[in-house]
Amino acid sequence: MDFAQKALGDVTLFPLWLDNPAAPAVEPQLIGRTEADLLIVGGGFTGLWAAVQAKEADPGRDVVLIEAGKVAYGASGRPGAIVSTSLMHGLNNAIRIFPDDIEDLERLGQDNMAGFLDTLERHNIDAQQTWGGELTVAIGDERLPDIAEEYELHKRYGHDVELLDADGVRAEVNSPLYSGAVWSKKLSGTVHPAMLAWGLKRAAIVLGVRLHEMTPMEEIGDEGGHLLVKTHDGEVKTRKVLLCTNAFASGHKHIKRRVVGIRDRIIATEPLNDAQLESIGWKNRQGVYDTRTQLNYTRMTQDNRITFGGRLTYYYGGDTDPAGDRVVEPYHRLAMAFNKTFPQLGDIRFTHAWSGPIALTTRMAVHFQTYHGGKVVWAGGYSGFGVSTSRFGARIGLAKLDGLDLPELKLDFATTMPNWIPPEPFRWLGSKITLYALDTADEKGGWRHAWLKFVYALGFPI
Ligand SMILES: Cc1cc2nc3c(=O)[nH]c(=O)nc-3n(C[C@H](O)[C@H](O)[C@H](O)COP(=O)(O)OP(=O)(O)OC[C@H]3O[C@@H](n4cnc5c(N)ncnc54)[C@H](O)[C@@H]3O)c2cc1C
Numbered sequence: 001m002d003f004a005q006k007a008l009g010d011v012t013l014f015p016l017w018l019d020n021p022a023a024p025a026v027e028p029q030l031i032g033r034t035e036a037d038l039l040i041v042g043g044g045f046t047g048l049w050a051a052v053q054a055k056e057a058d059p060g061r062d063v064v065l066i067e068a069g070k071v072a073y074g075a076s077g078r079p080g081a082i083v084s085t086s087l088m089h090g091l092n093n094a095i096r097i098f099p100d101d102i103e104d105l106e107r108l109g110q111d112n113m114a115g116f117l118d119t120l121e122r123h124n125i126d127a128q129q130t131w132g133g134e135l136t137v138a139i140g141d142e143r144l145p146d147i148a149e150e151y152e153l154h155k156r157y158g159h160d161v162e163l164l165d166a167d168g169v170r171a172e173v174n175s176p177l178y179s180g181a182v183w184s185k186k187l188s189g190t191v192h193p194a195m196l197a198w199g200l201k202r203a204a205i206v207l208g209v210r211l212h213e214m215t216p217m218e219e220i221g222d223e224g225g226h227l228l229v230k231t232h233d234g235e236v237k238t239r240k241v242l243l244c245t246n247a248f249a250s251g252h253k254h255i256k257r258r259v260v261g262i263r264d265r266i267i268a269t270e271p272l273n274d275a276q277l278e279s280i281g282w283k284n285r286q287g288v289y290d291t292r293t294q295l296n297y298t299r300m301t302q303d304n305r306i307t308f309g310g311r312l313t314y315y316y317g318g319d320t321d322p323a324g325d326r327v328v329e330p331y332h333r334l335a336m337a338f339n340k341t342f343p344q345l346g347d348i349r350f351t352h353a354w355s356g357p358i359a360l361t362t363r364m365a366v367h368f369q370t371y372h373g374g375k376v377v378w379a380g381g382y383s384g385f386g387v388s389t390s391r392f393g394a395r396i397g398l399a400k401l402d403g404l405d406l407p408e409l410k411l412d413f414a415t416t417m418p419n420w421i422p423p424e425p426f427r428w429l430g431s432k433i434t435l436y437a438l439d440t441a442d443e444k445g446g447w448r449h450a451w452l453k454f455v456y457a458l459g460f461p462i
Pocket of ligand 1: 042070073075079218248265309356380384389
């Protein structure tokens with residue numbers, strides 16, 4: 001029996017974050033007809049941030065939020081939940097997609113994180129937030145130039161960063177794989193995502209939002225002056241709808257042209273004992289990413305577990321509940337990668353393993369799609385980087401829906417769209433070849449590099 005089989009022996013296939021007795025009661029489903037000034041569809045971070053911000057901006061506004069299942073059961077209860085000021089999936093990516101707007105995006109990112117913290121404080125939300133920063137680590141010496149470049153870039157834009165060599169990074173987080181790192185120290189760290197979502201849910205209800213769970217939207221009817229949104233057992237008459245359905249919209253005939261729904265996986269250990277903690281260090285509890293495209297990301301929880309993520313998979317049609325992820329086998333390779341990263345934890349057991357939906361676009365960052373002559377806006381596509389960015393996505397989505405005249409709405413991120421992505425079956429075939437090429441390019445080379453260049457030309461930053 002190898003490490004992974006043993007360590008995954010008693011694993012529960014459910015998100016650690018949601019397996020919590022502190023989970024709030026489920027709000028009643030919508031039955032019958034109601035009216036609202038604003039309808040928000042989706043009870044993940046985007047929908048919850050939108051609900052809180054809409055009410056705070058205008059307490060008199062009548063806001064209804066409907067969620068198909070339970071709040072945070074989509075991506076928002078499943079992430080690694082490493083947060084930072086970046087709005088566009090990292091500074092490098094922001095420069096790649098919006099080089100002319102970078103100063104504005106940096107400032108908006110700082111403002112967003114300040115607003116995030118302020119909301120937590122004002123609404124007394126305990127999301128187990130830890131501000132130890134973010135470590136971007138190099139795996140192997142050949143990645144050290146990436147780290148040096150990342151460091152220079154962050155310094156140029158005024159970030160509080162430190163460049164660590166192999167000894168420096170291992171003194172922080174003791175992995176034999178880590179050969180260097182950039183440690184970004186301000187306004188970044190980790191949160192408990194479900195506790196954040198449940199705190200935002202409570203805040204929204206206290207502010208007067210009418211929140212209905214177990215209420216899937218089935219269709220939007222446009223009756224000219226207003227919209228009639230049908231749910232399973234009811235309907236909402238409204239003039240504005242903010243769709244916060246992220247990867248769940250990747251089956252929609254229009255939205256899916258620019259959004260692919262993929263899956264990513266995470267495993268979580270049992271709480272580490274004192275000797276295990278001693279062997280790993282990690283006193284500052286940074287969120288850790290590595291620089292590979294098929295990357296791993298890892299963090300500590302408040303009760304001293306390690307979560308370890310990163311094994312992207314695409315299921316045909318962007319399946320948001322694939323049977324293939326409801327068995328232990330797909331988590332095996334992730335567990336083996338954990339073992340390589342932290343070989344000193346050879347006796348550890350994983351208690352939880354899960355996957356979650358990611359809305360991927362060629363931008364790797366949030367965008368906005370407008371329907372029904374501006375009465376409906378969809379905000380999403382965070383590409384795996386949306387815990388703090390969803391607050392910004394919700395704010396801009398609302399501003400577009402309300403036709404506000406904000407200077408940021410004139411920036412490229414708000415006025416342009418990510419590239420078109422080929423439909424099925426090319427999407428499925430392309431993703432299979434790409435994920436295989438990413439896994440094996442370094443080792444085997446050949447056609448894999450040519451293929452990855454082609455995918456890059458489509459707009460994906462790999
Ligand atoms: C494994 C994994 C790791 C991640 N790690 C990180 C990380 O470390 N840092 C980071 O910043 N981000 C991370 N992310 C990304 C982050 O979790 C998401 O970007 C964020 O949660 C998106 O929030 P959302 O509200 O837009 O989407 P979701 O949370 O998916 O919410 C959408 C909601 O819409 C509901 N819905 C769908 N259709 C309907 C309908 N017809 N009617 C009503 N409701 C509907 C769904 O049930 C769902 O609750 C990760 C994501 C995953 C999956």
